[in-house]
Amino acid sequence: MTTPFSFSLHKTDGQARTGEITTSRGTIRTPAFMPVGTAGTVKAVQMRDVKATGADIILGNTYHLMLRPTAERVAKLGGLHRFSTWDGPILTDSGGFQVMSLAQMRKLTEKGVEFRSHIDGSKHMLTPERSIEIQCLLGADIQMQLDECPPFPITEEASLESLELSIRWARRSKQAFEEMAGPHQALYGIVQGSVFEDQRKRSAEALQEIGFPGYSVGGLAVGEGREQMFKVLDFTTPVLPTDKPRYLMGVGKPLDLVGAVERGIDMFDCVLPTRSGRHGQAWTWDGPINVKNAQFIEDESPLDPESDCPASRDYTKAYLNHLFRAGEYLGPMLLSWHNLDFYQKLMAAMRAAIAEGRFAQFAADFRARHREKS
Structure with missing residues (x-):
């Protein structure tokens, strides 16, 4: 029998929280930092040494793995856990950020994002449904909805248009997840809205109406600076459920982590430790x-x-x-x-x-x- 995904909050101190996320592949102690294993490996470090540092969970990347070696091949070889020799929980992002930042000749539509690979120029289409399919083929324990990560700076009008698209994609992502994923897996919604308080509130409320077991804060650490990022967290985390984990995507430096934990964040990932x-x-x-x-x-x-x-x-x-x-x-x-x-x-x-x-x-x-x- 597989263990269902759950979150238990053990203690709060101000806005800071500590607790545990339970998955079928182990417990994640929060606040948690997830080493980034972009292409199925944490760069330059063996998985046994990653485990020895105390990491409970790592992150894999949908965009990179769908291009090479392909999600279908990873599934054929036993899934990302077996393929990479990591036996703990794995979270996969949706691939949306990489499509926006790395891929060539992008064409954004209601259906999804059509793009060409930065590796060989091959043509691909990433939709909410395809993103979930890839994450299920990889065997991810925690998955992300497909969203559009807008650039910074951005106008309020453009940000709102992007936000509404991400909400519509969230509904499609959840429907696809319910059709494809196992009962032990979980899907997070992603709060967008750039630096605009009313838009962050709109996004958080819409995602809670759809219903997710965890919520991510996206669209930060994209050039807005630490002070502005903290300001956004100050008005975003209070409108997120207290009984669900909160994940700040792509952050960051140690001072970023401490300040975000102060503001109620539970999960982080960043390439900085290995890139540095x-x-x-x-x-x-x-x-x-x-x-x-x-x-x-x-x-x-x-x-x-x-x-x-x-x-x-x-x-x-x-x-x-x-x-x-x-x-x-x-x-x-x-x-x-x-x-x-x-x-x-x-x-x-x-x-x-x-x-x-x-x-x-x-x-x-x-x-x-x-x-x-x-």
Whole structure:
């Protein structure tokens, strides 16, 4: 018998929340950060090491996997969990953001988005129904409705038109999900509306009328800046159900995560930990550092001597500096592993602070210590 999807809220501290999402493939402790496995792999890090960092769930990408190796092939080979060797929960996005940002020659209609692949120029059509079909073929435990992610800045009129299309697509996505998915899987609706308060409220209310077991906040971290993003969350999370998980898509830096948790967000994903790692940037409790800098050439200290992560504890900054200067693959691998581990330790620290009723002090202390400079 498969375990149905459910969410339990354990403790609140101000707007910050901690709880658990139950799936048939395991429990997700919230607030949760999902490492991004775009093409069926978390870049430069083995799945066993991702698991060792404390990650409960990873993210896969519909757009990339539908193009290569194709969702049908992944299904034939046993599904994304077996294919990638990740046995925990997987969330897949709808592919909508990548179609808007990566694909070529896009044509948006009521039916969906017609586009050409950025890989080989082949022609494809992504509709709400096809997006759900792909996510079901992949075997995703948590799926996303197809939506349009509008650019920023955008006019109120254009944003509203996009928002209404996403609401109509949400209805079609849910209908397709009910026809194709298993009882253990879940579909999230995506709140849009750019930076406009009335539109965010309109989107949230419409999605709740349709009914979803979880709600995502989309259309942020697209250039509006941290202050504006927090302002949007300030008026968006209060109109979302308290008994359903809230997912802020594509965010972000550690200070973004802390500020969003303060505003009631439960789930996050972002490519930043591994992208930073590939470019020599290590995230630490005191902020990011660039190990390629000359100041670390003879620095014999590790990134975090108290960490239980080998990448953080066992290698000196001097050695990491050497790896990057020498162009050795091991450098990006170690920093990506370290960054993923740091992000999971940050989430664990926030969960503990909320549970113990000291989150406001934790957030203040973190902001005072953490400096975003390289």
